[in-house]
Amino acid sequence: xxxxxxxxxxxxxxxxxxxxxxxxxxxxxxxxxxxxxxxxxxxxxxxxxxxxxxxxxxxxxxxxxxxxxxxxxxxxxxxxxxxxxxxxxxxxxxxxxxxxxxxxxxxxxxxxxxxxxxxxxxxxxxxxxxxxxxxxxxxxxxxxxxxxxxxxxxxxxxxxxxxxxxxxxxxx
Numbered sequence: 001x002x003x004x005x006x007x008x009x010x011x012x013x014x015x016x017x018x019x020x021x022x023x024x025x026x027x028x029x030x031x032x033x034x035x036x037x038x039x040x041x042x043x044x045x046x047x048x049x050x051x052x053x054x055x056x057x058x059x060x061x062x063x064x065x066x067x068x069x070x071x072x073x074x075x076x077x078x079x080x081x082x083x084x085x086x087x088x089x090x091x092x093x094x095x096x097x098x099x100x101x102x103x104x105x106x107x108x109x110x111x112x113x114x115x116x117x118x119x120x121x122x123x124x125x126x127x128x129x130x131x132x133x134x135x136x137x138x139x140x141x142x143x144x145x146x147x148x149x150x151x152x153x154x155x156x157x158x159x160x161x162x163x164x165x166x167x168x169x170x171x172x
Contacts, residue, residue: 001016001017001018002016002017002018002019002020002022002023003015003016003023004023004027006027008027008030008031008034008165009030009034009038009141009142009145009165009166010040010138010166011142011165011166011167012164012165012166013026013027013030013163013164013165013166014162014163014164014165015027015161015162015163016161016162017158017160017161017162018160019158019160019161021156021158022153022158022161025149025152025153025156025158026149026152026153026161026163028152029145029148029149029151029152030145030146030148030149030165032148033060033141033144033145033148034141034145036058036060036061037060037061037064037137037141037144037145038137038141039084039134039135039136039137039138045057045058045061046061046135046137049061049126049127049128049135050084050133050134050135053127053128053130053131053133054125054126054127054128055125055126055127056123056124056125057124057125057126058124059124060144060148061126062119062124062126063144064137064140064141064144065081065117065119065126065135065137066119067140067144068081068114068137068140069114069117069119071140072114072115073114077113077114079139080112080113080114081114081135081136081137081139081140082111082112082113082114082116082117082133082134082135083112083135083136084133084134084135084136085108085111085112085132085133085134086105086108086109086112087134087136088134089104089105089108110130111130111132111133111134112133116128116129116130116133117129117133117135142165142166142168143165143168145165145168146163146165146168146169146170147170149163149170150163150170150172153172154172158172159172160172
């Protein structure tokens with residue numbers, strides 16, 4: 001078996017397969033997805049959306065944010081990618097952790113809610129109804145990246161592989 005492990009998307013990603021090219025294929029796809037969906041990469045589509053409150057999205061981002069909005073509806077708002085302002089308020093983005101005041105939390109909560117994400121499907125544009133909004137795809141991006149890796153493996157004719165991306169596990 002061939003094994004390889006790397007740090008990607010803020011976690012360890014391990015690939016085990018009987019095919020020597022499997023890990024390279026998976027890592028390539030995960031990097032591609034990370035370059036689009038990471039809020040920590042300045043030129044990613046997510047970062048551009050967070051900075052400009054609007055972006056012409058590629059098919060990957062349009063799909064993932066659409067799915068996230070579906071999950072938000074199905075979970076009565078429990079799954080919500082618009083938590084970016086709360087993540088920043090609590091200091092998780094800059095690692096300057098803090099306990100915000102109740103008033104700060106209440107004010108920040110007005111920026112949260114996937115119902116405030118607008119899709120202009122004719123142009124593949126995603127925009128926020130409030131300019132201070134921000135998204136964080138940490139709860140969905142790794143799973144999507146693994147799915148893309150599996151799709152690429154299948155296209156390459158690889159039939160056996162185990163992918164573990166920080167607990168997002170797929171056995172092919």
